[in-house]
Amino acid sequence: MIETDINQPKTNPKQDTLITIQNLQVHFPIFQGILVQKIVGAIKAVDGLSFEIKRGETLSLVGESGCGKSTTGRAILQLIRPTVGKVYFEDTDLTRLEAEELRGMRRRMQMIFQDPYASLNPRMTVGKIIAEPLIIHNLSTPKIHDRVEELLELVGLNPQFINRYPHEFSGGQRQRIGIARALAVNPDFIVCDEPIASLDVSIQAQVINLMKSLQKKLGLTYLFIAHDLSVVRHISKRIAVMYLGKIVELADRVSLYQNPLHPYTQALLSAIPIPDPELEAKRERIILKDDIPSPINPPKGCRFNTRCPLVVDRCHQEEPEFREVSSEHFVACHLVEDSQQMNSNLV
């Protein structure tokens, strides 16, 4: 987990760990020139992540739009090949696998997307959409129709809908179809990329509850991506907060909500309304100045220094180490020793 570990390849991860990520980097080259193209720089979308996802847990990855969450999810599944770093699924290093070998592993790792409108082929019936991964993975049997009906039922849809088209369903139902499709091949691990961000608030809780019950029933492991901390509160076991291509804090849910240590996490938390009216009246929102800087030239030292309300000189000079400050609570901030000052900003 800690940065100092990254040079020691871990070939035999612990039993309870399903996914191990070591120094993951994804840099998209920037080309210039018309006839002869030259690489003139890189978008450092993901810039050195190390963490583990334990079997059966939900680890949430939270941060503002553009901070590299989707790229991280896609790089774990090898839909984008990482520039640097290792991704182990159990003890298999996915980054070393050729396309053919990856195909076998892909059955065990699936993805659910943000936009159920864009991710389902409008010309295919629901039955075909859900059966497609079974066919791709050569798992189709004469009983495929039964399996699709079973999947529809599993996600709370009427099996009689099997011959309908995506446009005949509501947003929430479409997301259920996306979930059924991901589950068709019996995966162990699912990257859920903002799966409820485009749904009505009233539907969001239903889809979260469905995902939780499926996790329990099928023993699934989730990487759950979201852009704010309110959504992940009820689903996460642990939460990683990401800022400009790096993880700035990682902790179990209770520690993160009750004792957020990084000023960025504190700002994200301060944006969430509190249901208790008395506490809500006292809530002090931390407004961050400026926008998230460009991942082409991230600020020197701590990347958060241009927006941090507590910034000191050292933050401009030295990059803070991502380190464990209490049991299983990791943070990258120079000021964390001074925990009293940090805690005074708690919401």
Ligand SMILES: Nc1ncnc2c1ncn2[C@@H]1O[C@H](COP(=O)(O)OP(=O)(O)O)[C@@H](O)[C@H]1O
């Ligand atoms: N295929 C790509 N080519 C070039 N840049 C990309 C590509 N995909 C993402 N990016 C850039 O990488 C950064 C992170 O993007 P993304 O992972 O989509 O963030 P998030 O999911 O947190 O909103 C952004 O600056 C984005 O513009």
Ligand SMILES: [Mg+2]
């Ligand atoms: Mg995204």
